[in-house]
Amino acid sequence: MCGIFGCILKNGSAAPIIHASLKRLEYRGYDSVGVATIDNGKLFVKKDIGKIDDVPTELNLDDLPGRIGIGHTRWATHGAPSQINAHPHFGCSDPPRIAVVHNGIIENFADLKRELEERGHVFRSKTDTEVIAHLIEDGLKTQKSTPEAAVSSSDFEKAVTDAVKRLQGSYAIAVTSLEEPDKIICARNESPLVLGINEDSLYFASDIPAVLPLTNKAVFVENGELVILKNGEFQIKKLVDGSIVAREPKLIDWTPEMAEKQGYLHFMLKEIHEQPHCIRDTLRLQDKYLELLTTFLDRSKEVIMVACGTSYHACLAASYMFSKLSFLATHPVIASEFPEQHGKSVNIDSTILAVSQSGETADTLAAVEAARLRAATILGLTNAVGSTLTRVSRVYAVQQSGPEIGVAATKTFTSQLSVLSQLAIRLAKKRGKVSQEEIDLLDEKTAKIPDIVEKIVETQEEKLKALAKKYRDKKCFFFLGRGISYATALEGRLKLMEIAYVPSIAFPAGESKHGPISLIESGFPVIFICPPDGTRKTLIGNIMEMKARGASVIAICEEGDKDIMKMVDDYIEITSGIPEVLSPIPYVVPLQLFAYYMAIERGCDPDMPRNLAKSVTVK
Numbered sequence: 001m002c003g004i005f006g007c008i009l010k011n012g013s014a015a016p017i018i019h020a021s022l023k024r025l026e027y028r029g030y031d032s033v034g035v036a037t038i039d040n041g042k043l044f045v046k047k048d049i050g051k052i053d054d055v056p057t058e059l060n061l062d063d064l065p066g067r068i069g070i071g072h073t074r075w076a077t078h079g080a081p082s083q084i085n086a087h088p089h090f091g092c093s094d095p096p097r098i099a100v101v102h103n104g105i106i107e108n109f110a111d112l113k114r115e116l117e118e119r120g121h122v123f124r125s126k127t128d129t130e131v132i133a134h135l136i137e138d139g140l141k142t143q144k145s146t147p148e149a150a151v152s153s154s155d156f157e158k159a160v161t162d163a164v165k166r167l168q169g170s171y172a173i174a175v176t177s178l179e180e181p182d183k184i185i186c187a188r189n190e191s192p193l194v195l196g197i198n199e200d201s202l203y204f205a206s207d208i209p210a211v212l213p214l215t216n217k218a219v220f221v222e223n224g225e226l227v228i229l230k231n232g233e234f235q236i237k238k239l240v241d242g243s244i245v246a247r248e249p250k251l252i253d254w255t256p257e258m259a260e261k262q263g264y265l266h267f268m269l270k271e272i273h274e275q276p277h278c279i280r281d282t283l284r285l286q287d288k289y290l291e292l293l294t295t296f297l298d299r300s301k302e303v304i305m306v307a308c309g310t311s312y313h314a315c316l317a318a319s320y321m322f323s324k325l326s327f328l329a330t331h332p333v334i335a336s337e338f339p340e341q342h343g344k345s346v347n348i349d350s351t352i353l354a355v356s357q358s359g360e361t362a363d364t365l366a367a368v369e370a371a372r373l374r375a376a377t378i379l380g381l382t383n384a385v386g387s388t389l390t391r392v393s394r395v396y397a398v399q400q401s402g403p404e405i406g407v408a409a410t411k412t413f414t415s416q417l418s419v420l421s422q423l424a425i426r427l428a429k430k431r432g433k434v435s436q437e438e439i440d441l442l443d444e445k446t447a448k449i450p451d452i453v454e455k456i457v458e459t460q461e462e463k464l465k466a467l468a469k470k471y472r473d474k475k476c477f478f479f480l481g482r483g484i485s486y487a488t489a490l491e492g493r494l495k496l497m498e499i500a501y502v503p504s505i506a507f508p509a510g511e512s513k514h515g516p517i518s519l520i521e522s523g524f525p526v527i528f529i530c531p532p533d534g535t536r537k538t539l540i541g542n543i544m545e546m547k548a549r550g551a552s553v554i555a556i557c558e559e560g561d562k563d564i565m566k567m568v569d570d571y572i573e574i575t576s577g578i579p580e581v582l583s584p585i586p587y588v589v590p591l592q593l594f595a596y597y598m599a600i601e602r603g604c605d606p607d608m609p610r611n612l613a614k615s616v617t618v619k
C-alpha cells in the first residue's frame with residue numbers, strides 16, 4: 001500500500017503541491033519518496049529512501065520545475081526500501097522519457113520482466129512496478145516506425161493502454177512522458193484512485209486526504225478504467241474497449257483529518273474494514289517465496305514459531321493448521337520466553353519461523369538472534385520490507401497488509417493467518433497428506449474468505465455496537481474456544497484488554513472446570529468462539545456449564561446454528577462452510593469490532609491506547 005499523487009496545474013509549480021499532498025498520504029507508506037515533473041520538454045526526477053519529512057529537504061524536491069508532475073510515497077512490497085527502488089520508475093532510455101508511479105502489486109511482473117529482458121530491456125530496480133515503464137516504452141518503440149518518428153497523441157495512450165492490459169494484480173498507476181508532455185494517464189484495478197477537479201487544475205490521488213485541501217470536487221475512478229488528464233480536462237475510458245465513461249464530480253464534505261481515516265472515526269475501525277482488501281493481497285504473494293518457505297518447513301526436524309502479542313496468536317493458530325493439514329508438529333513460543341524455554345535445546349536442525357508485523361519487535365529479534373547463534377535456520381513473516389527481521393531471515397514473506405496505524409493489530413493479524421494457512425495448505429500438498437480434491441476445496445474456500453469478512457463487517461457491525469452498549473460496564477470477560485479457536489479467543493481477549501482496558505481471561509474451554517469456572521456468577525460475561533468443527537459437541541457442554549452458573553453467554557457461531565443460538569444470550573453469525581483451519585480469520589473480526597465499540601462506549605481512544613506502542617523495540 002503506497003500513496004500516489006499528481007497534478008496538471010494551469011499555472012505555478014507542481015512540486016510543492018505534490019510534496020504537501022504526499023505528506024497527507026504518508027499513512028499509506030513512508031519508506032521512500034519520489035517526484036517527477038515535466039518542464040520545457042524535459043523530465044525532472046528526484047527520489048530517495050526515507051520519510052516525506054526528510055527527503056524533500058535533502059533533495060530540494062520543491063525546486064523541481066514545471067506545472068505537471070507525479071509523485072509517490074512508498075510502502076515496499078517488492079524490493080527493499082532504497083533510492084533505486086523508490087518511485088517513479090522509467091524505461092531504458094537515459095535520461096528517462098517516461099515516468100511511472102504505482103500503488104498495488106503486479107502479480108505477473110516476473111514473466112513480463114523476463115519477456116522484456118529477452119527483448120533487450122535492462123532493469124534498474126527490484127520492483128514489480130518498473131515493468132510498466134518498460135512495457136510502455138516497448139509499445140511506443142513498436143509503434144514508431146523509426147526511432148525519430150513523431151508519436152501521435154493516440155500512440156502514447158495506446159502504448160499505456162496496451163501495457164496496462166497486460167498487467168495482472170492490483171494497481172493504481174500514473175504515467176507521464178516526454179512523448180506527450182502536457183498529459184498524464186492513469187489506470188486503476190482494485191487499488192484506490194480519485195481525481196480532484198477545480199476550475200483550473202486537475203489532480204489524481206490514491207485517496208481523498210491528498211486532494212481535499214485543494215478541492216472538494218472528486219471523481220472516483222472505477223476498476224478497469226483509464227483516465228487521461230490534459231489541459232484542465234479529464235476523460236475516463238473503459239480499458240477493455242476504449243469507450244468513454246461520463247462521470248460527474250462528487251462534493252466531499254470531510255475535514256482533512258477525517259479524510260485520512262476515510263471518514264472512519266479511528267484508524268482501527270478503518271483497518272478492520274480494510275481487511276477484505278488486505279487478505280485479497282495476501283493471496284497474491286509471490287509464489288517463489290511461499291514455495292521456498294514451504295520447502296524449508298518440509299525439511300525441518302523441528303519448527304519453532306516465535307512472536308509476541310497478536311503475532312504469537314497467529315503462530316498458535318498456525319500450529320493447529322500445520323498439524324491438521326500437513327502433519328507437521330510445530331512449537332508456537334512467546335518470544336520473550338524463548339531463551340528460557342528453548343535457548344539450550346535449539347540447534348542446527350531447528351527452524352525458527354519468526355512472525356512480526358513490524359519486523360522490529362525486540363523480544364522476537366532477540367529470540368531469532370539466540371537461535372541464529374546456535375545455527376538454527378531463520379524464516380520470517382513480516383509486514384515491513386526492509387525491517388530487521390527481513391535482514392536476519394534466510395527466507396521471508398511479506399504479508400501485504402500496508403501500514404497499520406492503529407496500535408491494536410487487526411488487519412495484520414488476519415493477513416498473517418492468511419499467509420500461514422497458505423503455507424500449511426502448500427505443505428500438505430507437498431507431503432501428499434491431503435487429496436487434490438481437498439486442496440482444491442481449501443483453495444476455493446480461501447479465495448472466498450475476503451468476501452466473507454466483508455459480509456461480517458457489513459451485516460454484524462451494528463449488532464456488535466449494541467452488544468458493546470449492553471456489556472460496557474462488565475468488570476471482566478472470559479473468552480473461550482476449543483482447538484484452533486483457542487487462538488481466536490486469545491486474540492479477542494487481547495483486543496478488549498489493550499483498547500478498552502477490561503480485564504479479560506482466555507483459555508481453552510476444556511480448562512474451565514479446572515479452576516476458572518469458580519469466577520462465574522450471575523451475569524458474568526463469557527464469549528464463546530464456536531465454528532462448527534470437531535470440538536462443537538464438547539464446546540456445547542462448556543456453554544451449558546457456564547449457563548448453569550448464571551453466566552451471560554455471547555456466541556460467535558455459524559449462521560443458522562440453532563442449537564447454539566437458542567442456548568446463549570447473544571450471538572453473532574458467521575457465514576457457513578468455512579473450513580476449521582481458516583476459521584480464525586472470519587471469527588476474529590466480530591471480536592475486533594466488539595473491542596472497538598467497547599472502547600468507544602468506555603470513552604477510550606482505540607488508536608492510542610495508554611501505556612502501549614505500535615512496535616515494542618525494547619526487551
Ligand code: AGP
Binds near residue numbers: 310
Ligand atoms: C497487538 O494489538 C499489539 N499491538 C501487540 O501485542 C503486537 O502484536 C506485538 O507487540 C507484536 O508486534 P509485531 O507483530 O510487530 O512483532
